[in-house]
Amino acid sequence: MDIKGLTIKSVHRGLIKKDFSSQELTKDFFSFIKGKDKEINAYLYLCENLALEQSKEVDINISNGKGPGTLGGVLLAIKDNILIEGLPCTSASKILKDYKASYDASIITKLKKSGSVFLGKTNMDEFAMGSSTENSAFKITHNPHDLERVPGGSSGGSAAAVSADMAVASLGSDTGGSIRQPAAFCGVVGLKPTYGAVSRYGLTAMASSLDQIGPFTKTVEDSAILFKEISGQDYMDSTSVSMSYGDELLNPKIEDIQKLKVGIPEEYFAEGLDKNVGDKINEVVKDLEKLGIKTKKISLPHTKYALSCYYIIMPAEVSANLSRLDGIRYGSREKAKNLLELYEKNRDFGFGPESKRRILLGTFVLSSGYYDAYYSQAQKVRALIKKDFDKAFDPNGYGIDVILAPVTPTSAFKIGEKTNDPLSMYLSDIFTIPASLAGIPAISIPIKTQTNADKIQRSSALSQRKSASLPVGFQLIGKHFRESDILGIGQFYEKLYN
Numbered sequence: 001m002d003i004k005g006l007t008i009k010s011v012h013r014g015l016i017k018k019d020f021s022s023q024e025l026t027k028d029f030f031s032f033i034k035g036k037d038k039e040i041n042a043y044l045y046l047c048e049n050l051a052l053e054q055s056k057e058v059d060i061n062i063s064n065g066k067g068p069g070t071l072g073g074v075l076l077a078i079k080d081n082i083l084i085e086g087l088p089c090t091s092a093s094k095i096l097k098d099y100k101a102s103y104d105a106s107i108i109t110k111l112k113k114s115g116s117v118f119l120g121k122t123n124m125d126e127f128a129m130g131s132s133t134e135n136s137a138f139k140i141t142h143n144p145h146d147l148e149r150v151p152g153g154s155s156g157g158s159a160a161a162v163s164a165d166m167a168v169a170s171l172g173s174d175t176g177g178s179i180r181q182p183a184a185f186c187g188v189v190g191l192k193p194t195y196g197a198v199s200r201y202g203l204t205a206m207a208s209s210l211d212q213i214g215p216f217t218k219t220v221e222d223s224a225i226l227f228k229e230i231s232g233q234d235y236m237d238s239t240s241v242s243m244s245y246g247d248e249l250l251n252p253k254i255e256d257i258q259k260l261k262v263g264i265p266e267e268y269f270a271e272g273l274d275k276n277v278g279d280k281i282n283e284v285v286k287d288l289e290k291l292g293i294k295t296k297k298i299s300l301p302h303t304k305y306a307l308s309c310y311y312i313i314m315p316a317e318v319s320a321n322l323s324r325l326d327g328i329r330y331g332s333r334e335k336a337k338n339l340l341e342l343y344e345k346n347r348d349f350g351f352g353p354e355s356k357r358r359i360l361l362g363t364f365v366l367s368s369g370y371y372d373a374y375y376s377q378a379q380k381v382r383a384l385i386k387k388d389f390d391k392a393f394d395p396n397g398y399g400i401d402v403i404l405a406p407v408t409p410t411s412a413f414k415i416g417e418k419t420n421d422p423l424s425m426y427l428s429d430i431f432t433i434p435a436s437l438a439g440i441p442a443i444s445i446p447i448k449t450q451t452n453a454d455k456i457q458r459s460s461a462l463s464q465r466k467s468a469s470l471p472v473g474f475q476l477i478g479k480h481f482r483e484s485d486i487l488g489i490g491q492f493y494e495k496l497y498n
């Protein structure tokens, strides 16, 4: 069976029409992954036994007349920082290399009930810290569009798995861009929900005031379906909010979408933005206007402080969250003379260089004498960044509903290109971090240009052709809990090219 291009929608249709059974589909996915993943390295583990049990259940439900359910038989890949009971959950770190989850994350419980089938756990940057998946302690994941390039990060495995047809959809986590940036690099759709829309219970914490779980999918429509399934209040996560998303998420109406005003922030089109990316975003502006959506220029003046602010708040939270990992309950234990030496050796052996860098940075900015100078200043700057968005969305301010921006300054970079220069790696998140600091929803959607194909054909130089053919994403940022606005525009944008 040809599994290429299968979406949540088409799996559902295929199961109902009996084009295939859930077991057949699951087996076909595993045999495809076992070949293809040799070159991509998206997965850390496969869970074939669990998947065969889950798909059997789906087939029984179909033959009993219950039907597959919305996500029945849908093959999902899960980032390796989300707990699935009984399976390894390493966060791509040596310190958790032998850890097996003793319970399901709340969203996993929901997905199990929905009938979805899990393929395995995907590679990532250690503890979700990085932009290329090169910080994994175990393997390097390759971008399916060009094997010499990174898939982005930190959810690089989840993005690459969907992009290479090794999953129908997947889940990742986004703290400062880790869903949106790899989605843009791999040419798939990635949604970071509003902070509080999806439960974080059972997600290994990186920076708790920023972390959110979200979907990677092949279409915006699938993103809406999967997001609807995983969202909702959970009493195990006190930051999750009671908010029920209605039908507008799945069936947006063009009249409602045309009422939305889209703002284009000048600060996102400044120095450092690759010309090819900028040109493509301008094509998206034209497409939105074709749909009857009005756009206008706006300013978000504190954008330039977002990266520095994030690199104080995030490591502060990282240093607190990772302090619980001392190698005593998890990972391999080093030989030591006393307790202090045991902690030192376990943490020294267990954490990779990027984790150590951030633990040190975080401990520094929280230490007495520096707390006021760095951490509390950064919190004030975070409030200013949030205010910029409030003003943009306020009817007495710019009065816009959605912001259109690039996701990343460039398309996917080469493996090894930025590993020795952490600052240039950090800069690849410059356009995704502001929405994370403000806690608002944002989506990365692959840009489809009609003219692109001709341009590539005409361009003679091979390297030019290569980088022109790499995926580029655009970002839509919405108001708190207005995922329906960004998913709605995205769904109509997608229809322009169907």
Ligand code: GLN
Binding pocket: 128, 129, 130, 131, 153, 154, 173, 174, 175, 176, 177, 178, 179, 206, 314, 429
């Ligand atoms: N790349 C960013 C970082 O390294 C974002 C990570 C994330 O969103 N998990 O912190």
